[in-house]
Amino acid sequence: MASVLQVAGVAALWFVLFSLNDWAFGYLDQAHVISWVFLPAALRLLGVLLFGRWAALGxxxxxxxxxxxxxxxxMAQSVSVAALSGLGALGALHLTTRILQVPPTLRGLTAGRLAVFAVVGALCNVIPHNLFFWAVGLQPNPFVGLVPMFIGDLAGIVIVLYGLRGVLLLIERRMRVRTP
Known part of the structure; x- marks a missing residue:
């Protein structure tokens, strides 16, 4: 049952972040498939860190x-791009945890290691997506979208992580004020 909730939760959060991204940053889109700011990229990072393959399905x-x-x-292109979103994040998780020797419990995941994971995660997303977009004729070459998509993924990750950090700090402050 927990896995169903994880999949559904990640899918729902993707939809919310995607909609928020479209509303706030849609004017920065390059073509219809690349954004200079992409908030759902943070969910790729956090989702697979927390829920692994269930997050990839979500x-x-x-x-x-x-x-x-x-x-x-x-439909084939839509399914392919959706699969790349989940598989790239999962690949980044496996690659990064091995390189950084972070155990499945995530013990020892420092801010620096999280930054490395964000960069590897962005690369594991950007490269396959751009190769696919080029292969199906959505881009004139496989390199045109690399930089904007990479920057968009990193910007989205930074915005969401700092937003979450801000929310956690506010909650912590409120907890301290209420505690006698």
């Missing part, structure tokens, strides 16, 4: 729900 379902008309009427 990322897939959330991306599938938000692909909309970005790929015309091609």
């Amino acid at each position: 990322l897939f379902l959330g991306a599938l729900a938000t692909n909309g008309t970005a790929f015309g009427h091609s």
